[in-house]
Structure formats: structure tokens, C-alpha cells
Amino acid sequence: MVYIKRSLERKFLKMSEAFKVVMVTGARQVGKSTMLKHLAENTGRVYVSMDDADLRELANRDPKLFIQMYQPPVLIDEVQKAPALFEEIKIICDNSDERGQFWLTGSQSRKLVKQAGDSLAGRICVLKMYSLSAKEIACRAEDIPGEYSITSLISRSSALPKNNILDVYTRIWEGGMPDMLNMDAEQRREYWNSYIDAYLMRDAVDDNGIIDTEGFRKFLRACAAFSGQLLNYAELGGAAGVSGTTAKEWLKVLQSMGIVCLLEPFFSNELKRMVKTPKLYFCDTGLCAYLSSWTSRDTLMNGAASGHFLENYVVAEMIRNASYGEREMNLNFYRDKNQKEIDLIVETDGVLHPFEIKRLASPERKTIKAFGVLEKSDREVGAGGIMCMAEKPFPIDENNSLIPVNVI
Structure with a gap:
């Protein structure tokens, strides 16, 4: 290989x-x-x-x-x-x-x-x-973005093929496990089935003392169903038939195993009424798709959860950027009790870069309206935009751009 x-x-x-x-x-x-x-x-x-x-x-x-x-x-x-x-x-x-x-x-x-x-x-x-990123699969391992200005985005985009929804959802559905790169759909299904049995369930029992293996399997699938959503332990546990307390402990196990990650809410003393609950994501979208019973790229791409999967994919790619890049990056999201929301906030050198994530090629400019809440924080607000299916970067205003998903 x-x-x-x-x-x-x-x-x-x-x-x-x-x-x-x-x-x-x-x-x-x-x-x-x-x-x-x-x-x-x-x-x-x-x-x-x-x-x-x-x-x-x-x-x-x-x-x-x-x-x-x-x-x-x-x-x-x-x-x-x-x-x-x-x-x-x-x-x-x-x-x-x-x-x-x-x-x-x-x-x-x-x-x-x-x-x-x-x-x-x-x-x-x-x-x-983490499992392979889209950049690594495309032989661009060192291409980790350090800034998000329109000039930088255009420069990076010029070296890439046009953003394409089919390519993006192929990556989402397949995931990034190295051994699976050349497998067909049947082989992938058996790989994930074996992966869960041979690794996840064994580690849950041997390393973490989980006895209720059937309940833990249900919990894995429940986590996939709640991916991209605010974490609610009672609802998550209820979907798996266990208590909220057990759900909290089992989620820590999945975090420690590198299967899921939590995106914490942005905090600022100047901003009031903020939601303080984290959001749940899978580190590999291919595993999430398998657990959610999406049997092909097209059924996932056209299904009701396609937007959640795109958000999970973008967040997972950005987590890889933060883990591998030279500059320190803090990743958060924002939501308040007035329903104002920012899908992703990347903080570097004390500067906040806000992003929305949309499964559209031409999202409306009003999508970035919520970015204004960050002006009340104690930090500078820098370049951001909408990560979407646009074919190439395009300016929205002096600070924000349409950002093709394949550029991140």
C-alpha cells in the first residue's frame, strides 16, 4: 500500500x-x-x-x-x-x-x-x-490554512479543483480510515462492523469496565443520531435506554477513545444569556454515517440529516487543522437564548474568526447577521464567512467571504 x-x-x-x-x-x-x-x-x-x-x-x-x-x-x-x-x-x-x-x-x-x-x-x-483528513487524502498534508482573508482564500483555491458537492459527500460518507480507502460499499460495511466489535466494544469492556455491551451499542447509535446537536444527557440516554448519568459517563469513554468530540460554547463576560451546553460531533464522519444506517453517499447527501453531516465534517476537519497546525487555535460555537447562533468560532492570537456552515452554493448574506454579537466581546473580530458549496471564494463584505468547503 x-x-x-x-x-x-x-x-x-x-x-x-x-x-x-x-x-x-x-x-x-x-x-x-x-x-x-x-x-x-x-x-x-x-x-x-x-x-x-x-x-x-x-x-x-x-x-x-x-x-x-x-x-x-x-x-x-x-x-x-x-x-x-x-x-x-x-x-x-x-x-x-x-x-x-x-x-x-x-x-x-x-x-x-x-x-x-x-x-x-x-x-x-x-x-x-485523527483519521485521514480530506487534505491528506488529496496529498495536501501540509496545506493547513493559517488565515481566512479573501486574498488568502483565493490563493489557496487556485491550486484546487472546483468545490463539488459529490466529492464532499463522498468524503463524508467514506470517512478517513486508511484501510478503507479502496474498499467498496460492502467491504466498508463489514469493516465498520468488525471495527465496532473488535475494537470499540472490546475497549469498552476491557479498559472501561462497561458490562452492558448491548446498551453501549445502542448508545453509539444514539450518539450518531445526535451528532451536530446540543448535548442533552437525558435525551441521549433515553434514546439508548439508559439514565442520563450513565450517558454522561459513557460519552466520556467515547471521548477518551477518540470516537467523539465536544465543541464547547464560546464564553465572554460581556455577552449575556449564552447557552453553556456543548455540541456533540464524531471524529470520523464515516463511522457516524455507518451507525446512522446511511448505505450510500447519495442517500446520505439527499437525506434529512445531510446538513448535520456537513457541519460535522467541517468541524472535524477544523479540529484536525487545530491539532496539526503551527498556530494555536481554539474552536467554539455561539448560541444564546435569543436563538442567535454562530456554527463555529476559530480564535487565533486573540482574534475571533466566525463561520456559518451551509449546504448551499449561494447562501444568503443575512446568514452572517449573528456575527455582530461578537462585536460586544472583549476580543477583535477578524475574517470569517460562510463555509458552503460555492465553487470558489467570493467576498460578502470587507471581513467575510463565501468559503468553499474544499478550501478548509
Whole structure:
């Protein structure tokens, strides 16, 4: 299989120059091991996987001997299966000033991040990886937007094919799991079915102690049905036949596994009557589409939930930009009790960039009317606009533009 360059490569290598340990976490099968093994090629770095039962047993029983056998620089895959290694790694790091000694991968979990943070505080950088973005699939891994002015948008758009709703919904329906890129619809269905059984359900039981597996399956589907909506634990739990308290705990499990993410509401002391409830999104829209029983791109694209899926897709792509880019980006949304709403607010360097997300090629200009509420906040408001199906960027006013979805 041809290797697909990942957007996280740049940041990972840069952090490896600054930290003694760099760990990549993320959901199962998003490509963590593949990326690190690719980066380790021809460097002399040893690769060892904790999927090997004998090596795993040795690492947990005698971590000192394990490190003697696999000396740094080393890449340790699935490190969450050998937690005894963290203390030994700490000792090695404290006795050397070498950077990038240990590269680690681990399937995302609360337990793993806590273990690594407790043992390796100040020595480790933890980076999060997601399934393939549209940019990575299109071989544009390094093309992460840093600004949203009309000049910048036109420049970026000139190097891309015209925005096309069929292409966008293909990406939404297929998702970004690397192993699925060349699969047909039947193969994708079986892949997701196996993914849920072999990974999600097993991790829910083994790592998180969830006993009600049938209820957890229903909860997964309920989350897909509520994607893109304000989070209501009672309603979410009710859809799965569990209590709101259980729904809250299970949602934390799905977050820790890298399956869903929450977009928090924007907060400002100057703005009153704001909704304080987060919105729920899936990290991979392909999994969300499968759980929602959308059996083809066209049925999804023409279905009642197509707008929610487009919003989920845009938010997920922007989360990847925030995770992989050089500049710090905070992502929020705005909604108040007067029903004024802004789908997405990107804050960089203290400047707010507001965006609406619409499944239209020519959305009305009044769509951005709600952006005015941000003028009352304590931060500068910069370039924003409407992320939509327009074929190319087009100015709405001096600050805002129509932004083709494929440009983000």
C-alpha cells in the first residue's frame, strides 16, 4: 500500500527535537503506527510492538531488562499494554539529555494519558492523531490554512479543483480510515462492523469496565443520531435506554477513545444569556454515517440529516487543522437564548474568526447577521464567512467571504 503523508509529521518531528519522549494517541486504526514506522525508516531506531504477547509479558515483568534489550532510540507501539515501562523510561530520561529517545504510540484512553502524564511529566509531549483528513487524502498534508482573508482564500483555491458537492459527500460518507480507502460499499460495511466489535466494544469492556455491551451499542447509535446537536444527557440516554448519568459517563469513554468530540460554547463576560451546553460531533464522519444506517453517499447527501453531516465534517476537519497546525487555535460555537447562533468560532492570537456552515452554493448574506454579537466581546473580530458549496471564494463584505468547503 502506498504511504499517505500525514499532516502531523511536521509537528511530531519538531516535538521530537524538543522532548525526550513523544507519544501519539488516537482512535484505533487511524494510522499512528504506520506514520511513526515510516518516520523511523533508515534512522536506526528500533521498533517493538506490545502486541507481541511475549514482549508484552517481559515489559511488564522486567521493564529494566526490556529496555536493555531495546535501547533508545526506540519506537514502542501500543505502549498502553505495558504500563510498567513508564517508570523505567522516566529513569532513562533523567539520566540523559538526549531528545527524541522514545517514540510511543497508544490507542487513546484516559488511563494511558494519566499514566504517561503522572510518570513522565515535563519529559513527554502527547500529540493526538485523527483519521485521514480530506487534505491528506488529496496529498495536501501540509496545506493547513493559517488565515481566512479573501486574498488568502483565493490563493489557496487556485491550486484546487472546483468545490463539488459529490466529492464532499463522498468524503463524508467514506470517512478517513486508511484501510478503507479502496474498499467498496460492502467491504466498508463489514469493516465498520468488525471495527465496532473488535475494537470499540472490546475497549469498552476491557479498559472501561462497561458490562452492558448491548446498551453501549445502542448508545453509539444514539450518539450518531445526535451528532451536530446540543448535548442533552437525558435525551441521549433515553434514546439508548439508559439514565442520563450513565450517558454522561459513557460519552466520556467515547471521548477518551477518540470516537467523539465536544465543541464547547464560546464564553465572554460581556455577552449575556449564552447557552453553556456543548455540541456533540464524531471524529470520523464515516463511522457516524455507518451507525446512522446511511448505505450510500447519495442517500446520505439527499437525506434529512445531510446538513448535520456537513457541519460535522467541517468541524472535524477544523479540529484536525487545530491539532496539526503551527498556530494555536481554539474552536467554539455561539448560541444564546435569543436563538442567535454562530456554527463555529476559530480564535487565533486573540482574534475571533466566525463561520456559518451551509449546504448551499449561494447562501444568503443575512446568514452572517449573528456575527455582530461578537462585536460586544472583549476580543477583535477578524475574517470569517460562510463555509458552503460555492465553487470558489467570493467576498460578502470587507471581513467575510463565501468559503468553499474544499478550501478548509
